[in-house]
Amino acid sequence: GAVVSQHPSWVICKSGTSVKIECRSLDFQATTMFWYRQFPKQSLMLMATSNEGSKATYEQGVEKDKFLINHASLTLSTLTVTSAHPEDSSFYICSAQLALEGYEQYFGPGTRLTVT
Amino acid sequence: DAKTTQPNSMESNEEEPVHLPCNHSTISGTDYIHWYRQLPSQGPEYVIHGLTSNVNNRMASLAIAEDRKSSTLILHRATLRDAAVYYCILGIGSGGGADGLTFGKGTHLIIQP
Numbered sequence: 001g002a003v004v005s006q007h008p009s010w011v012i013c014k015s016g017t018s019v020k021i022e023c024r025s026l027d028f029q030a031t032t033m034f035w036y037r038q039f040p041k042q043s044l045m046l047m048a049t050s051n052e053g054s055k056a057t058y059e060q061g062v063e064k065d066k067f068l069i070n071h072a073s074l075t076l077s078t079l080t081v082t083s084a085h086p087e088d089s090s091f092y093i094c095s096a097q098l099a100l101e102g103y104e105q106y107f108g109p110g111t112r113l114t115v116t
Numbered sequence: 117d118a119k120t121t122q123p124n125s126m127e128s129n130e131e132e133p134v135h136l137p138c139n140h141s142t143i144s145g146t147d148y149i150h151w152y153r154q155l156p157s158q159g160p161e162y163v164i165h166g167l168t169s170n171v172n173n174r175m176a177s178l179a180i181a182e183d184r185k186s187s188t189l190i191l192h193r194a195t196l197r198d199a200a201v202y203y204c205i206l207g208i209g210s211g212g213g214a215d216g217l218t219f220g221k222g223t224h225l226i227i228q229p
Contacts, residue, residue: 034217043220104150105162106162107160109158
């Protein structure tokens with residue numbers, strides 16, 4: 001159980017275009033989902049916390065108008081990278097939280113974004 | 117956020133036990149100790165978590181010091197598939213809010229055949 005999927009697994013887009021990444025919890029409902037970004041040879045960095053039915057909370061330094069997050073249902077959160085630039089190229093990973101003791105998170109397989 | 121300290125890398129032989137240490141001297145009373153691992157080009161995978169008592173699951177064991185200022189993740193019999201970066205993370209447990217995880221640099225575990 002506790003499977004999280006992401007779509008697409010990789011995407012290449014041109015500079016200036018927008019890209020939407022989906023994150024789904026397949027076998028459980030997640031009131032909270034998180035979005036992380038990981039640059040090559042670096043650790044994951046939390047971008048934002050997404051709560052179902054409410055606005056996302058962004059970490060300091062993350063532009064909310066550039067990284068649009070929508071958490072419309074208990075099983076789906078989307079991240080849209082607007083007006084993408086080459087510096088946005090990264091590995092984007094979502095996670096969904098089980099509200100059990102310890103609040104363990106289950107991560108998606110990640111989406112590799114390359115902006116040309 | 118309370119911080120954790122882990123060795124940058126460790127090496128072990130296949131089919132031998134592996135002990136991955138983590139120091140967290142500023143841990144608070146409500147912090148759970150979580151371990152995740154990440155294989156190359158994949159999302160992190162939950163391994164185990166605990167609060168005060170030692171914990172066992174099908175993947176690993178977690179030994180927590182009595183003062184909770186350190187812990188050790190134990191892989192009882194390492195396989196080549198256990199080669200990954202292992203992250204020790206402190207997180208808010210039950211009774212607290214839901215927070216994103218703060219990943220440090222982790223320990224790069226190398227398994228020799």
